[in-house]
Amino acid sequence: MFKKQLTLFTCVLALLIITLGSCKSKYEKLRASNDYAKKYQEAIKYYNKQDYEKALGLFDVLVERYRGRSAAEDLFYYYAFTNYKLKDYTSARFHFKTFADTYPSSPRAEECRFFSAYCYYLDSPTYSLDQENTLKAIETLQLFINLYPKSDRVTEASKLIQNLRDKLEQKAYENAKLYLIIGDFQSAVIAFNNVLRDYPDTKYGEEVEYLTVKAQYQYASRSFETKQVERFEQDITYADQFNDKFPNSKYGREVKGYAKDSHNGIAEANRVLAEALTDRKLAEKLAKKDTVKTQPSSEKNQSQKIPQ
Numbered sequence: 036m037f038k039k040q041l042t043l044f045t046c047v048l049a050l051l052i053i054t055l056g057s058c059k060s061k062y063e064k065l066r067a068s069n070d071y072a073k074k075y076q077e078a079i080k081y082y083n084k085q086d087y088e089k090a091l092g093l094f095d096v097l098v099e100r101y102r103g104r105s106a107a108e109d110l111f112y113y114y115a116f117t118n119y120k121l122k123d124y125t126s127a128r129f130h131f132k133t134f135a136d137t138y139p140s141s142p143r144a145e146e147c148r149f150f151s152a153y154c155y156y157l158d159s160p161t162y163s164l165d166q167e168n169t170l171k172a173i174e175t176l177q178l179f180i181n182l183y184p185k186s187d188r189v190t191e192a193s194k195l196i197q198n199l200r201d202k203l204e205q206k207a208y209e210n211a212k213l214y215l216i217i218g219d220f221q222s223a224v225i226a227f228n229n230v231l232r233d234y235p236d237t238k239y240g241e242e243v244e245y246l247t248v249k250a251q252y253q254y255a256s257r258s259f260e261t262k263q264v265e266r267f268e269q270d271i272t273y274a275d276q277f278n279d280k281f282p283n284s285k286y287g288r289e290v291k292g293y294a295k296d297s298h299n300g301i302a303e304a305n306r307v308l309a310e311a312l313t314d315r316k317l318a319e320k321l322a323k324k325d326t327v328k329t330q331p332s333s334e335k336n337q338s339q340k341i342p343q
Contacts, residue, residue, distance in 0.1 A: 152179050152195075172199055242286075244276070
C-alpha cells in the first residue's frame with residue numbers, strides 16, 4: 036500500500052515539474068520570438084494578472100522595437116507602471132517623466148508627471164540620511180502643482196510636500212542638537228538660529244529657542260574675558276526674547292537662570308578687564324589668549340558648513 040502511494044506521489048510530482056517546466060519554456064520561447072504583436076498582447080495580460088515580473092520581461096524587449104510607433108504611447112505607459120508596481124522607483128520615475136515629456140498632450144501626461152514626483156517621494160530616506168531625493172521630490176511635486184494647478188492631485192501633492200519639509204525640519208533640528216551634544220557651542224547657536232530662520236513655524240520652536248539660550252551661555256562662559264561681555268549680552272538678549280514669547284514655558288526657570296548667570300559673567304569679565312588696566316602681566320596674558328578657552332571646530336575652520 037505504501038509503495039503504491041509513493042509511486043502515485045512520484046508521478047504527480049513529475050507531472051507537476053513537467054507542467055511548470057513547459058510553462059516556463061513557453062514564456063521564454065515567447066520572449067525570444069519575433070512575434071512582437073503576441074509579446075505585446077501577452078505582456079498586457081501578465082500586467083492585468085499582476086504578474087509584473089513576466090510583464091516587465093516582455094516590455095523590456097518591446098520598448099525599443101515600438102519606439103516611434105503609434106502603439107508606443109500605451110506601451111511606455113504600461114512599462115512605467117510595471118516598474119512602479121515592482122517598487123523600482125528609480126526606473127519608474129524616469130519612465131514616468133519620459134512619458135510626460137514625450138506625450139505632453141496625452142490625457143495620461145498629468146498622471147505620469149505626478150507619479151514621477153511621487154516616486155521621488157517614496158525614495159526619500161529617513162531624516163538622518165542624505166536628503167537629495169527629498170529635495171528633488173519637493174521640486175518635482177511643486178513643478179506638478181505649477182503645471183496642473185487645477186488638478187485633483189494638487190491637494191495630495193501639497194500634503195506630500197509638507198511631509199517632506201517636516202523631514203528636512205527634523206534633520207535641521209537634530210543636527211543643531213548634535214552640535215550642542217558634542218560641545219561645539221558656537222555652531223549649535225548658528226544651527227539653532229538657522230532652524231528658526233528656515234522654519235519660522237517649526238513645532239520645535241520653544242525648545243529650539245531654549246537650547247539657543249543654553250548653547251550661547253556655554254559658548255560665552257568658555258570664551259576669554261575679552262569676548263565674554265558681548266557674548267553674555269547676546270545670551271541675555273536670547274533669554275529676554277524667549278521669556279517674551281513663552282512666558283509660561285517649562286523651560287522658563289532655566290532660561291532665567293542662564294540670564295542671571297550671564298549678568299554675573301559680565302560683571303566678572305569687566306572686573307578682570309578693569310584689573311588688567313593696572314596689572315601689566317595680566318594685560319599681556321589676556322592679549323595673548325585666543326578667542327575661546329576651548330576652541331570649537333567651527334572657529335578652527337570658519338569655512339566649514341553646517342550639515343544640511
